[in-house]
Amino acid sequence: MADPLVLPQDADLLQRVLRVKLSPSEHPAPPGPLVALPGLAAELAAEQAAADAAAAGGGAADLAGALARRWSEMGQRRSLVDRAIMSLLSEAADEGTHAAPVVDRLAACYGRGLEERRRLAGLKAGPPAGSLELCEYILELCVSYSAMGLTNPQLFPQPLAAQRAGPVRLADMLEAEMSGGAALPSGFIVRLAEHASAEGSLDELASPLLRSVSERMSTNASILLPSFALPLKVLVALLEAKPMRLAFVRDARFQPTAPIVPTLPPQLAAYAAQLAQRTAGAAGGGPNGRVYEESLLGPFFKPSGFPPESVAEAVAAGGPQASVAQQLFANASKGSRAQLESSMTTLRLASASLAQGTHAALQALLKCKEAQQPLFAWIAGAISANTERAKDWYAHGQAPSADLASLGFVYNLARCLLKLTDPFADHASPHAAKIDGTFLLSKHRFDTSSETKLLATEAALMHWLDPRNQDAADRYLRHMAREGDGPPAAGLAGGDGAAACSGGDGTCAAADGGGAEDELALEVSASFGTISEFFFLALRALRVSAVPAFKRLGQIETQAHRIYVELRRATKAGDPPDALRVLDDELDKLTARRLCFEAHLCDREMSGAALRLYLLTMAWLLRLVAEGQGAAAGGPKAPDGAPAPPGLAGALPLPTLPLHKHVPRVFAAQPEHLMEDAVLWVKWIGRYEPETLDGLSEQQLALLLTFCVVFLGEKGYVNNPYLRAHLTEVLSLFVPHKERAPASAHGRMAAALASHHLARRYLSRYLMAFFVDTEYLGSHTAFHDKFTYRHHIALILEHLWTLPDFKASVVEAATGSDSDRFVRFTNFILNDTIFCMDEALRKLAKIREVELLQRDSAAWAALTDDERKDKLTELRTAEDSGGYYMQLANEIVHMLNYLSTEPLLVAALMRDELVQRLAVMLNSFLLKLVGPQSIQLKVADFEKYHFDPRALLGEIGQIYAHCAPRAEFAPAIVADQRCYRPELFRKAFSKVLRFQLSEGELATFGAFMAQCQALQSEASQLEEDLGEPPDEFLCAITFEVMKDPVLLPASGVHADRAAILRHLLSDPTDPFNRTSLTVEQLVPAPELQQQIRDWRTQRIAAARAAAAAGGGGGDGAAGAGAPSGADPMCVDG
Template sequence: MSGWVSAWLQGKSEGDEESKADGFQAGGNTLSDGAAPATADEIRRKRLQKLQEQQLAGQQAVSSNESTANPKDDVIMSNPDASSPQADKKQRIHALTAETYINDMLQRVLHVTLSPANSSAELLLLPQFLAQEEAQDVLLLSAANVSEVLYSRVIMNPADLPGGTHHPLAAVAYLEQVFYRCRDETQKLQSTFLRLPADKKQEAQESLNSIREMCLNYSATALTDPEIFPFEAGTINTDALEKIVRLQANPQTPEFVDGIVAVVEETGATLPIFAPIFQKLLSELFLIAPPSLMSSFYNNMYILTVLCRNKALATVFTQIPGFLLTPGPPMTGRRLQDATALGILLRFSCNQDPAIAQMFTNITKRTKNDVDNSILTIRNKLDSVQTAVADIITLLLKAGGSAREQVLAWLEQAMQVNAERAKENPDANITSTNGMFVNLTVVLLKLCGPFLAPNSKKAQLIKTAYLTTQNPLFPFDETRLVGSGAENAAPQLDDRQALSSSDFNFITRCYFITARAMHLGPVGMMGQYMRLLRQLSYFQSRMNAPDADPRLKAHFDQMATAKMVMDAELLHPDLLHEMIRFSLLTCGVVSSICTGSTAFDQSSLDLPLPAPDTETNALLKYIPEHLVDDLSSVLKFIARLQPKALAAFELKKLLRMILVFLSSPGYVHSPHLRAKMSEVLFHIFLPSEESEERETAGTAFGVELLRTDALAQRHLAPCLLALYGDVEHTGFYEKLEHRYNIACLLKYLWKLEGHKPAFLRISEDRENFVKFAHGLMNHINSLVTDALIALPEIKVLQEEMQDVARWMALDESVREQKQSLLSDKERTVTSSLQLANETIHMMSYLTSEIQEPFVKMPELEDRLVGMLNSVIVKLTGPRGVELKVNNPEQYKFRPKVMLKEIVETLLHFAQYPSFLEAVATNGFYDGPVFRKCAHIVARTQLLEPSDIPKFETFVVEVEKAAEGAANLEETLGEIPEEFLDPLVFTLMKDPVLLPSGYTMDRSCITQHLMNDQSDPFTRVPLTVDQLQPNTDLKTKIEQWVQEQQQKHAAK
């Protein structure tokens, strides 16, 4: 750069600059070497010196090339007769041709000319160079003067430019155009069709490189120190940069913007230059209200993606005001969504979007194909949002350093301020929307992708010790998985380690953030979705009534639209697939914590596990219960609504986790969660043909795994038998559903040869078998009783409605009341009989090979006999005719099948005298009813031909036992009160002493303790092992009985 240019930049005269030129160049860096910060003038002076040095270096390089050039090296100018005058003339012509090409090239790049003859609308004449042209024959653009020419063009008065002051072209805009024209000319230089001497090609390329560098330096100066350019006022250059950023969004990060960033980064000016651009792009997205999927959001998101490919700009993005939620009220999810950069990007969803709702109007009149196309359109829009935001966040994380920490801090903050979403009915006014959380979960699952693959080595980098720290994701009062009673209750004080999240690797933090996001987002939405389905079913049934309220249809359409929108986002195949992968990973992670092994090394698993010891394995007491609950909910939801999504997955980790927790219930205190695991088994592993009433996914991998897995063959049946009793504590209606699922699973396992030995082994565990058998018999009693009480009431209501004259004579309100009562009764009967059929069948096939535990334990034998006798009397007794309702199959009422299986169960014990005696002495026994039952069995051929006479013989033997019991009662006469059980007032056979001092018959108190673990007289807690045999009283009773028999015989 010549001296006058430097003088102009610094506001001095040419003479002053020339007088100081030597000192300026000799002094090198004019900035102080001390620690004092450089002033703005010093920074500008340093930049000018750098440009001047670059110019001098370029001129020296050009001079060197000119001095060493050998014309013989150029094929154009090569001539054997070069020494002749004619050859000299040709050489000058060829040299002139090469210089002319460089001149023309630089004219095309700079859009300026030094020759009035070439001046045009495209080529601007620079008048300050005319004097030099007059002194020479031809003034051409070259490497020697290109720097002066470029600077002269940059600082020209807008009035002298095309467009004038009304449409000024900012320096940055012009320099950007020059920069890319250099790239185009470089491509031309590389063409094989260009015949130019090698040294001239090199000179031309160096000129282009020098121009590109000057463009970047001048642009940086215009953005950081605009006052250096005398005619660049206001924000013209920053506005130009913003326009460049918007127009240059292409698959490759713009070279020009990257170059500017590289220059300004050295002076720390990146943030003030680019932060306003980021903020403007975000503000435009924020102003889109509502944040509709159908709005024009994509262009801004794509520009942000392109910018964030530059690591320095990615860091700037995370440093703009509002990237994190600033402390201060309200710290809510809704504020995070609307007031932070990533929240604004993620909020584009289906929520409260009129355009989306319009796609599903008049849903009942739309074709399925039409609805499917609408759902596909929404999913494509969601994909564009989720992919764009995932790309942005991935780029921010790859920028490393502070950018990565800022992103992770925002993700953790998003979980904290949305803790309200963990509630069953969260306040929608203070939480982020469902749509935003679906988007966020999808993005997080994409980030987890590299370690979700089966047996991924990266997954082993997950440090579960994260749960033991005071992390920002899981509140210290979160319900814990392991423990019982007070042990799993939330502690009053946070006893976790005071470690920072930043002490853990990215994979660990990403995994647990995703786990929390699924809990707060999709899992909660799944519950909302299932409730919506039940409401739709209810409204649909009401709408079909003849006198239905017209407003019901409007409400139904509104809910149907909401359901379709949730279908689009929540049932997206990609989301379901990734949630399955994440859930299976969680199975391995949680199992590894409990077993003390790695997530992938459970080949030698020994069940049941030892009792949980939180002293030696402190991590156990910090596992949030919802980790296991969520994966169970997700897999059950998918199995019910999109079973095909599970078809491709190998489910061994899932089955192992379920076996661990069902066989070792101390690790999962909640009976609700253990029951949910049985639902997962039912919906995923049970073949569809094994459940008559409910469809199951029955995946090929799952069915085969259940059939052949050695661990399942040893432990699953006993686990389910124990769980059958445990679900008693889950609630009345929940209990019915859980036991139906378990009954179907047990029925299927009983058919598998590999599983049957496990059923026989459980009968050897007296405590657990008594618990199971007692629960099973109680359940059959209550189910059958409830159903058979309601059936006569249904019969009465049906007969009343069939008498049309009498029915229509009733008041309308009375008819509605009776119709509602009938519907309630029908639902009760159907659900009760559906489960009763399965449980009676279970009792039948179990007792076909397991009898001894029942007859060896009087408390079980009496309960079994009472249940069987009760059902026989209800079905074939005098009131059996009241059970004949219209269309009994509608209510799952199959009296013949039920009677057949009850009779088969009785025959399984026909060879045991004690059982015959128990049947005969039971309070439900009725000789004529049993004879009638035998007649019905023979007439209808309910049993196999060989079994019919066996049952007739059984009835006869029971009658004999009844006669013997009656004779004994007559023989004994009046029994002394001290020999009678104080609860049932029957003669005690095995008296035991209670801690309270009372004496009871062992069978009686044992039955009581099955239902109530307390002393029946004092209500003090009581267990079976506290009972003490009263041998003295037993001896007295036996002697008294013997004496009474002897007296009777003597008569």
């Protein structure tokens, strides 16, 4: 046996860690064979021989201790290890070890080194002297030589592929590990990156490596591929090392600087040219949405199951991303619910996996303080570059431009940000108080200067931010002068002793009474914490992703329903198979698209996180108002000043009602979309995922109700009436009705509404006030929109009427200081009832007309194809709108019915400006439902159009009965000479009402019929006695003799007070010259009134005298008030 060349413990260490031997006699340490290093062994043998020769001169003792003395210094032992590793990497080529890349071999050595270090540290007798230090040195050298082998791959013999890969070999190793291969040793990547950073070679190592991982993700973008997330997992592993995080955000490809024009196929040359021109004209030539998607971090957010939307994506319909809908939802309109649910679950799991990975990557970057600001800047830049995604593209049949990032990219970014906000998303969290309200007033991340604010105008905001700027002040004052009665959002006040601008003279006074100019300034913070960053970045990301995606989902559903109805019609009509196949294919595509959107947007984890964030947003907006009012001191308060209900204990400060007329400036200056998106999200969740709303805590439900009630009632705090309209849609979710499921949610949410202190006190009157406000929504679709929102209000009020506290608040509103508002509310109820009923009955008549024509096969066959097509189009239009308007009419008639059960409310209905209109409306409906023309309403399927004539007639009869006891009512009924007919009352009574009304109502109705008939005789005689009145005694509006004449000052026309008051309820203008007119401006005309009275007295006296002298007369006058036929103004064909 040859003499040993090194210390036994060192030889053992080299065997165990590097798997090398220095002499053939060395026995292998398990497991596996050892690699011989003959060159190094020869060198060591020569050195040993020289040492032995020197020791021989000193005798046998010196010779025996020569080996120990030679390796007594640690430096020599470290040198041995260094030489061994160099020999392993270069000299061992003869044994074929270069077949593996350098980093693979050294990583394996590093792993064995970790095991050896643990073994040595665990020895009971302790490790041999210096062994632990030497083992640590081996680990250090493995890392050092790995870095050399990666950044300078030609330095050592290794496969050609490894030489070409360079640092990218690390990504291959990590991917293999993620796929179930050998794992890299713990801490190897971190130590490697730290070494490269210390040696100044980090960029050489990290840049090609990180770019390669990003490119792999870009080419592996289908979310359905089993390996789609591998590159993301590799990135997360790399970012465990702090130097890698720094290298990532400092890479030239991390922060885009220029736009990218997408490469399009030749058939889209014209579109490509248009896109290039658009990109060139972009402001500042800055990066567009697409360049962020293709930046270093962008590809990791790209995979999704959303169908293609842009022109470029549509052309690439054969690609992996575009085929998601085809692969998962083929023949979706015919698939079973179980199959579709399974496919949606598959997509949701993949999306959740991606979100988890991107969240881990961002969290890793955020752990590095130096990486935080570049990362926030990248996120904000990506959102800003895709701001146009927030537009309502599809409403005009136009897809988003191809230079924007894909919907999947912005959705995944938003979902990742939601995970970052979730730890503080509870509105009662102490961290929520750190949200800085001036974040979006600065240009720190976003430029919101051109965006619509909750209240503030551009001129006001510029003045508030810089009150010393004379130019801004001048623009502000000019704006106030145009307003006429004060500044925009008159009385907008600073939150903490800031100034309140009020009055129309251009002056501003501090809210606390001071007038210092610097108190006018709305101070914007110089820096912002991570809570504010996360909060606003997430809200802005949702603004360009999930929010417009939900709108698009609604549009897809509308399109799919239209195609479904058309397909049913075409099938029933026997259209050609090819035409049916086209419709069927289109329905399949739309259904598949819908399911893709639902899989992402209705994912419980994602939608729930967004809901929590939006509830926090609501709490934060309430806090801005409360702090502006100084309500923060003294703990939480209910919005009416009472102690906060249990559900809000510990929550953020709440404002008090009614809100102060001075709106806090920091609130007024917030972008409108913060409130709009929050409200829309709750509305959508209520529609698509009601169980998520059902899962909210009592505290969260109380917060939601508080927000809705406060801003529904305080229109001075919300300029946009549509925002308040959406609040009614949210409130309707708390009301039990058959359109919602599951039923369990009804009781829980309804209980929250019933017990909410603020709602009990204010909600009913706020709903009635907004019912009126919907008349003035101000958009081109306002006329039809108002019916949608009034439908929700009707549902809510119907439910509230069953709750004693809410019912009492309605009565109080009608009889107290707000009685004029209740009168306006009632006026619009009458307006809607008349319009909707007339429209519905007219459409039913049209439906019957076409149905009769279709039943007459000869007449139908005699029509030309175009004529039949026109008739079918008329039928579909009538069916769509007829059922809609009939449903609305039923709701409003029912509302009027239950309101009229309260005598105090009936008294309000009997006011001069309402009673005659109510009477005419009821008479008109009675005529149409039981009069001669009622046969025209007999369609084939009443239920299909929500038409139940017996039930409707029963409700109308009850309204008659409820109002009958009032002395004003019967004369008003009889005064309607166009539609009042005693025989119609008798017919309705005998055919329907005697089965619909209660015993008491029947008695009241019967007495009322007799009273009306008697009054009709009197009225006919009076009309004959009076004869033809002078023109100056006639109302200019109704052309009837005036009872209480008033002068309209602008036009100089006289009108009866009741008539002009009815007009002003709907239109605050003079009907003869359209100038502004209020009730207070009406001028009484007592002299004219006395003249009319005198004339009436004289004519009646003269008629009686003539009757007495002639012994009677007036034959035939009793029936003069009843027209012989149906007036076309009352009976619609």
